[in-house]
Amino acid sequence: MQHVDMPRFRQETLLGRAACEPQSRLHIVRTHDEEMEGTTSSRQFGRVRVSIVEGGPYELIGNGRMIGNGAEPFVGVCRPLVGEVQVFQDGRWSVASGSRIVCYDSSRPYRVLMPEPFRIVTLRLPHQLIGLTAKEAELLTARAWYGSQGLGALMSDLLVGLERYGEEIETAIDLLGGSVAGLAAALFAERIRAVAAEQGVDRNALMLTIQGHIRARLADPDLSPLTVARHHNVSLRYLQKLFHERGTSPARWIRSERLARCRSELDDPGLDHLSIALIGERSGFYEASHFSRLFREEYGISPREYRKNKRSVAFAG
Template sequence: MQIVRVHDELLDGTLRTHQFGGVRVAVVKGEGPRELIRPGRRVAPAGEGVLRVLRPLTGAVWVVQDGRHGTVRAPQLICLDSTRPYKASMPENFRLVDVTVAHRLVGLTADEAASFTARPWTGAEGLAALLSSLLEGLGRHGREVETAVDLLGGSVVGLTAALFSERMREFAEDPRIARQALMLQVQSYVRARLAEPGLNAETVARSHHVSLRYLQKVFQEHGISPARWIRDERLARCRTELADPHLDHLPVALIGERAGLYGASHFSRLFRDRYGITPREYRKERGTP
């Protein structure tokens, strides 16, 4: 990314970041006018793309991407995508929350994410209001957050995915979009219920009023089965908690149970098959005594 300054002024400002599981939250404060530019030559040809959701706390943010131009102020939200060129401008003194989340965490491809870029969300009602309020709280009190970082990350991801799903339904009644909206709804639903031992593909399909075969078809478009995706999400939650020193007081088996993986040997085998190392070894190599 290029940061463009006005004339020869110094880029005075502050940046504070927090990692909540698979989500990065940055609180940025600076004096405008400023521009953040991602030119085409700086877009990597390969690698996992990310979505960036911006929530102004003070000041305004102008975003240009995918042929659209959107302007937001608190409590509004706006989205950028790292896989294509964009420009974000802050015309005055500003303070904002910048959330970075991988496409895979919200169940979107880069092409699908193009439907959301540079489109303001009101931030005053519905799911957008919930996400806006959460980001405002992180912006104001993020420095004080020391525990439950994975749960906070899960909340941000879940609300973001649900918000994209809600917006997707507004765009068209195309069957492909309907399937993608269902995918986002399912992912948000599952992440909120990982600890439930009865959570599986059948119960998920039933709760969303679709057949198991249809649910499998939706996931097949993303190269995975719903059962495998649920298992991988459980293991990813466990790995995040094993890496968190604030959770070192919890036995390894309990870490598995918190994500719905019951039985110490069963959990250990699944974790080793997925990551090539047992949960206990993973925690020890992270540096836990």
């Protein structure tokens, strides 16, 4: 692949980089069988590192052990020029393309995926330089934001400018790095405030979506907390946290919803022709004895007794 001439940036092939840095915290994983080609160019502005990377589809996996190995933790800021960037971290998934920007944090496990031929600009900003804690960084990771207005537009334009004119910069390297860090710190502070204000609303909306998804699939024998988490692109741990905030767990909530639907169907005279076992199967209970035991634990009475009592009350009325 022909690389744009950038003589003042250090150039190296992606595959060569992996071979020369066996202790790197990033591992290149192929997404296709064909041989991967590509180049990366980088330059250091003080403590800020700027890289321009292009190539075919590939994936970066960070194991989050940089602090323990003595490396300085950093926030990676990605701005795609061609193609898109997908970031998976902290139980979230986000996609950036065009002028959008997306971040990841090196101190925790992450995945950065480019599913098609791409060209991106990335910044590596040490936590200490921008006054950011790992906890604060969690409010930034895997959340793409528009680079078309406000501080986001300034950052997006700056990254494009560094890609186009970085080799022409001769003096005040440390000053430039400080300016980039200052802009990033202001942008991050703005984003952290916005996310913190929206977080409660976002979590409630996500919870409602998850509950609707579960209710629509109660009969699915493969329905489980893990499949629900995967469907909504969140970690199982994050899903458990959402339900824990409401005094329950994903598995317990799924079971309660299944039992509630069974009780509703046992109450329905129009379904009296269905057997108890079939009522259970319609809500995901495929063993009659298991269904009966759970129903009794929940309501203090077996499904058969419940239906019998309902008919007795109806007859007496």
